[in-house]
Amino acid sequence: MTQHQSGVPRARGAGTGRLTSSWHPAGRAATLREHTACYGPLPQLTGRPRRELIDQVATGGLTGRGGAGFPTATKLRAVASGRGRPVVVANGMESEPASEKDQALLARSPHLVLDGIAMAAEAVGATEAHLCLARTRDWLVDSVLAAQAERQRAGLDRVPVAVHALPHHYVSSAETALVRWLNGGEAKPASTPPRPFERGVRKRPTLIDNAETLAHLALIGRYGGAWFRRAGRADATGTMLTTVTGSVARPGVYEVEAGLPVGEVLALAGLDAASEAVLIGGYFGTWHDLRRVTDLPLSAAGLRQVGGSPGAGVLVALPPGACGLAEAARILRYLASQSAQQCGPCIFGLPAIADDLTQLAAIRPDGDPLARLRRRLPVIAGRGACHHPDGAVRMAASALTAFAADADAHAHGRSCRAAIRGREGFDQQCRSGQRPDDADRRDTEQFWDHDRRRAGAQFWREGSRRSATSDVRWDAGPQRTALLPVPRPFAEGDWR
Amino acid sequence: MTLKVRIDRTACTGHGLCADLLPELIELDEWGYPIIVDSVPPGLTAHTRRAVSACPALALRLAREPRQHEHR
Numbered sequence: 386m387t388q389h390q391s392g393v394p395r396a397r398g399a400g401t402g403r404l405t406s407s408w409h410p411a412g413r414a415a416t417l418r419e420h421t422a423c424y425g426p427l428p429q430l431t432g433r434p435r436r437e438l439i440d441q442v443a444t445g446g447l448t449g450r451g452g453a454g455f456p457t458a459t460k461l462r463a464v465a466s467g468r469g470r471p472v473v474v475a476n477g478m479e480s481e482p483a484s485e486k487d488q489a490l491l492a493r494s495p496h497l498v499l500d501g502i503a504m505a506a507e508a509v510g511a512t513e514a515h516l517c518l519a520r521t522r523d524w525l526v527d528s529v530l531a532a533q534a535e536r537q538r539a540g541l542d543r544v545p546v547a548v549h550a551l552p553h554h555y556v557s558s559a560e561t562a563l564v565r566w567l568n569g570g571e572a573k574p575a576s577t578p579p580r581p582f583e584r585g586v587r588k589r590p591t592l593i594d595n596a597e598t599l600a601h602l603a604l605i606g607r608y609g610g611a612w613f614r615r616a617g618r619a620d621a622t623g624t625m626l627t628t629v630t631g632s633v634a635r636p637g638v639y640e641v642e643a644g645l646p647v648g649e650v651l652a653l654a655g656l657d658a659a660s661e662a663v664l665i666g667g668y669f670g671t672w673h674d675l676r677r678v679t680d681l682p683l684s685a686a687g688l689r690q691v692g693g694s695p696g697a698g699v700l701v702a703l704p705p706g707a708c709g710l711a712e713a714a715r716i717l718r719y720l721a722s723q724s725a726q727q728c729g730p731c732i733f734g735l736p737a738i739a740d741d742l743t744q745l746a747a748i749r750p751d752g753d754p755l756a757r758l759r760r761r762l763p764v765i766a767g768r769g770a771c772h773h774p775d776g777a778v779r780m781a782a783s784a785l786t787a788f789a790a791d792a793d794a795h796a797h798g799r800s801c802r803a804a805i806r807g808r809e810g811f812d813q814q815c816r817s818g819q820r821p822d823d824a825d826r827r828d829t830e831q832f833w834d835h836d837r838r839r840a841g842a843q844f845w846r847e848g849s850r851r852s853a854t855s856d857v858r859w860d861a862g863p864q865r866t867a868l869l870p871v872p873r874p875f876a877e878g879d880w881r
Numbered sequence: 882m883t884l885k886v887r888i889d890r891t892a893c894t895g896h897g898l899c900a901d902l903l904p905e906l907i908e909l910d911e912w913g914y915p916i917i918v919d920s921v922p923p924g925l926t927a928h929t930r931r932a933v934s935a936c937p938a939l940a941l942r943l944a945r946e947p948r949q950h951e952h953r
């Protein structure tokens with residue numbers, strides 16, 4: 386288990402490289418032979434008591450790696466004891482733009498995820514399994530299908546896994562959206578209850594787990610729950626995949642022990658010493674002053690005291706020349722554009738707060754955007770069918786806290802730290818006399834190109850492309866899209 | 882067990898009748914969508930039933946739920 390191949394992002398501490406052990410240095414997928422040589426054969430599943438694996442997962446303390454961090458054993462038990470023959474759905478959508486870990490895992494170790502699906506199906510007694518991938522990543526679909534063909538030749542999987550390519554929007558990876566699409570509908574989140582574990586695909590109890598969670602499950606099935614606990618801490622067990630981007634020298638996907646201090650994870654990727662803030666958890670995450678979180682464990686328990694959560698394991702270091710409020714506004718506009726347009730508070734609320742934050746960031750106030758934000762943010766959260774508005778509001782609120790001094794400066798018509806530091810890219814935007822919607826249109830391309838040239842800062846949508854010379858580059862897919870798509874309006878058919 | 886007002890957010894289209902009929906528990910946000918105090922005090926049960934049945938989008942319902950139940 387401690388074997389590493391050169392060029393593979395390494396977890397810290399002896400023997401913690403688990404999911405990444407079989408990652409090929411060239412970035413291609415591990416073949417079935419390589420996979421088996423690394424982890425041993427898929428254990429005999431039939432004939433063992435069904436509860437055994439679930440008990441091992443409970444012992445290991447595995448929690449979901451998709452963002453919510455729900456205990457996996459609890460979910461397995463709920464699905465296994467539901468009414469009707471269960472269905473297993475692996476969620477490999479990874480629609481969080483700042484995260485690349487599930488793509489990395491599926492591109493390099495597809496067999497680990499497929500093993501996990503097989504074991505989960507056995508544990509809950511499912512005869513049907515689905516793997517959901519984003520339609521925009523056909524290179525990933527190809528990689529998984531190739532791995533599946535290998536397994537079919539070897540006669541490995543008792544439960545057939547149907548691989549699906551779903552519409553790719555931020556909210557289409559919500560578990561209710563997967564269920565709705567698999568049932569023949571649109572890939573939009575649905576109202577709960579019923580939750581998918583009660584009534585999901587074809588009204589059966591449905592286990593939906595993130596791809597990384599299933600990969601961990603595959604290893605627990607081989608080595609046991611006590612082995613899983615050997616990495617991590619008591620309140621955050623095992624290892625986790627993290628995507629570290631932004632102002633770091635070696636952006637990429639790293640496997641680390643759960644609960645490693647935030648600062649150490651950032652250091653692995655070569656954090657820019659001048660960076661002062663970090664976005665933890667991705668676009669649904671929270672902004673923090675780096676000094677306040679650098680010693681905190683990257684775990685749900687460790688970050689709770691500062692109102693954060695590791696989410697899907699994303700860390701984005703804010704480039705020293707960038708304005709945190711402008712970043713938050715850009716993310717918020719993106720999230721507003723990704724709404725499924727189903728619930729009023731999301732349809733109207735997100736564009737409204739995105740406008741407020743843009744006005745504040747660009748110092749082009751129409752009235753008092755800061756006061757409006759303080760009034761609007763508390764009333765939007767919790768009022769959608771899914772958690773899309775909640776996540777967007779949390780991110781915006783955390784930006785106002787983490788960049789409180791900047792927000793105050795902007796509200797009084799003054800430049801923020803980023804501008805004062807002489808990063809003229811932002812200063813020009815602040816003072817160019819353009820209306821926010823003009824700034825809006827040009828910022829994703831012109832402003833960032835401009836700032837990149839001037840400040841030499843690294844931005845997360847450049848993440849993996851910029852890492853071309855570093856050894857943590859994992860992506861070999863020719864058809865990658867930019868990490869941050871330019872928002873565009875939806876067409877009706879987009880959701881099918 | 883408590884009586885709670887549940888709303889299907891995808892069904893609600895912001896008619897606002899509920900807030901007119903039950904201002905004690907429901908107010909509207911600036912875009913016209915309801916903000917609900919979900920636990921119904923005993924004295925308001927009849928009014929709440931009336932508001933629920935008046936919703937043109939059939940987005941409201943009354944649910945009897947255990948006190949500790951977590952929901953939105």
